[in-house]
Amino acid sequence: MKIEKPVKTTEETFSNAENIADILNQVATKEASADHEPGRFMLKSIISGFLLAIMAVFMLAVKTQFEGASHGLINILGALAFSIALIMIVLTKAELLTSNFMFFTVGLYYRTVSMSKVAKIFALCFLGNIIGSFILFGLMTGTKVMTPEMVAALTKTVSAKTVEATWLAIMIKGIFANFFINIGIFIALQCKEALAKAFFIGIGVVIFVFMAYEHVVYNAGLFAAMMFYNPDAISWMDILKNIVWAFIGNYIGGGIFVGLVYAYLNGRRDDIVKG
Template identity: 85%
Template sequence: MQIEKPVKTVEDTYTSSENIADILNQVATKEVTADKELGRFMLKSIISGFLLAIMAVFMLAVKTQFAGSNPGLINILGAIAFSIALIMIVLTKAELLTSNFMFFTVGLYYKTISLGKVIKIFLLCFLGNIIGGFILFGMMTGTKIMTPEMIAALTKTVTAKTIESTWLGIMIKGIFANFFINIGIFIALQCKEALAKAFFIGLGVVIFVFMAYEHVVYNAGLFAGMMFYNYDALSWIDVLKNIVFAFIGNYIGGGIFVGLVYAYLNGRRNDIVRS
């Protein structure tokens, strides 16, 4: 019996082309929203920052209330608690800067959006994310949710991320953080069931939080919290250092290592037909 050699084309190697098509569709939707409905785009960005900040508070509560237990157990519980934030953000289609790094880099690769417009959307999205964090912590000051133990844990975390960290360490950990976040989102795009999507989205977040990698929006939320609860402990030059290099690292990790790599693996730059 003779077996015929399988005949394949280059297009058969594009194993995640449906993901790329989905991403480009979302890029187009985000672009229209930012252009035509700026208020709604900003509100969706604020929601993302609010969700990250409220889950950061939840994580602080988990860690402080389990104090005295095995440190590894405390860290994994905190990471699982925080992962809920990104699951909510992605499934509600809110706008988060770090996931947009992947989406819009794919759009740039296929030339469906201009660089100038991408930069504008990034800045607007980041501004909205920061505002969301400020709103959350501003509201928290009207409650007793933030205990002295939680404030101490927040201060310790922020000090480690700013004063005790070098710019190179922040950038490399920023690469790792957004690589895991966006690879989780990219895998989740292939899933049809919401539970499966939530699992893969959450998995990437659990890894980055457990390993204490750097996420620029999460960090900005923590800095907002410090402004309300322990302003004097902030070193502003170190805060700026963290934001700048976490931003750069997050873009490399999510935009280049995931967005650009998988865009390249799933088509040529001129494959998109523009009318």
């Protein structure tokens, strides 16, 4: 019996074409929202910042209340606690800057969105994310949720991310952080069940938090918390250093290493536009 050699077309090698089509559809939706309903788009961005901030508080509570346990156990528990934030953000379709890095880089590759629109959306999204953090921590000051131990842990974390970190370390850890976050989201796009989506979204966050990588929106939330709870310990130039290089690193990790790579692997630049 003769076995014929399988013949494949180039299009059959584009294994994640459905993902790319889904991403481009979401890019069009996000663009329309930012253009025609900027207030609603901003509100969805604020929700993301609020969720990240409240889960950062949850993570600080977990870490301080389990003090005395092994360092690794405390870190993994904190990472699991914080992973809930991104799961909620993605499943509620809120707007997070760092996940939009992947989405809009795919849009730029296929020329479905302009650079000026992307810059506007990134600015709105980041501003909304920061406002959400400020709202959460502003409200939190009216409670006793943030204990002295949690404030001490917050201050130690911020110092490690700003004063003690070099720009190169921040950028590289920013690449790793958003690579894992966006690869998780990219895989989750292939899942139909909510639990499967939640698992793959969460696992990327667990990795980045456990390894203490740099996430610009999460970091901005921590800096907002410092303004309410320990403003005297803030080093503004070091905070600016962290935000700039974490932003750049996050864009490389999510936008280039995930968005651009998978856009390139799944079709020529004009394929989807012409179709």
